[in-house]
Amino acid sequence: MGIFDSLFGNKETSGKKSNALPWNPLTSISQLDEITVESNERPQLIFKHSTTCGISRMVLNMFTGSYNLGDTADLHFLDLHAHRDVSNEVATKFGVMHQSPQLLIVKNGEVSFHTSHGSIADIDLKEYV
Numbered sequence: 017m018g019i020f021d022s023l024f025g026n027k028e029t030s031g032k033k034s035n036a037l038p039w040n041p042l043t044s045i046s047q048l049d050e051i052t053v054e055s056n057e058r059p060q061l062i063f064k065h066s067t068t069c070g071i072s073r074m075v076l077n078m079f080t081g082s083y084n085l086g087d088t089a090d091l092h093f094l095d096l097h098a099h100r101d102v103s104n105e106v107a108t109k110f111g112v113m114h115q116s117p118q119l120l121i122v123k124n125g126e127v128s129f130h131t132s133h134g135s136i137a138d139i140d141l142k143e144y145v
Contacts (some may be wrong), residue, residue: 037080039093045105051092055122059089059145064103064118066096072117078137089145121145
């Protein structure tokens with residue numbers, strides 16, 4: 017099953033080290049104000065994920081596997097199904113149409129870059145952070 021394991025995140029990887037990222041769960045609208053303030057000090061990344069979408073899972077796995085910013089940005093994970101109200105507020109507050117999966121980079125209180133679907137895996141984050 018090799019390729020399917022790598023695409024869909026099989027937990028049992030033959031001795032491979034997990035590339036777990038330090039996600040901050042984004043679960044409330046009030047956190048968006050905190051993210052906006054913190055973005056003045058360091059970039060804030062919001063990953064909007066649909067837990068029922070295979071494409072979203074695949075993109076999340078590719079993003080996790082290729083993340084290369086170290087500790088230079090804060091990562092926020094938004095489960096769209098569990099927190100639809102937060103997702104709607106992200107769209108309103110930052111003026112970005114809802115997509116899933118979607119990645120937003122917030123700097124100096126504004127979205128400086130956003131992308132969705134397979135394009136998330138194609139970007140070099142260092143260019144935008």
